[in-house]
Amino acid sequence: MIETLLSTTGGATNTGEPQVILAVALGLLFALGTFLILRRDLVRVVWGVSIISQAANVYLVTMGGLRGSVPIVSHGGGHGTPTDPLVQALVLTAIVIGFGTTAFALVLTLRVYEEHGTIDLSEVSE
Template structure:
């Protein structure tokens, strides 16, 4: 399972990097969203074994629980990546309103600062 997920992570990273290198603003934002998906999954596989034990709720009274630490980290990461995506989207909206383009090549700065 871990191997399968890691390969999936690699694939998602490939997609994300390709999108990030695009010249369209929205594709770049999508790329960053996909990249955070990949990161979350990668974090998940870093725990002490997937599916080994029950959900980390002590009320279950299970013999063993899955690793709770990556879950806590991912929870934080999900929220942060949401914040980043939201901010980037509004930034894209504002950029388009100001400049009339969403092409990053056309958005290149002036020659002298």
């Protein structure tokens, strides 16, 4: 998909370009997550942790292989590099666990707000 986008926009379709684009996107996601974790607002901290966990999931899928196109069991004797389903299964599990953890953290944030009247971490710690 990225190579198709690059070829329609006039860019060169080297084999290294999708990896560079993904590396830059992952770097930006990790930077944004780190920036949000360092904020004083508790909701932004929760969003930062969520963004970092999703960036880690994208990283795992990227390292699992971008070139695989056929499933392990193919009905017509398809040729090509098979995609590793283990990485995708682990990332799917991580997404579900991350969603539950984020929901729990937001409920805890609501409880902190009800208890202290603020979600500013510097005021809560006093």
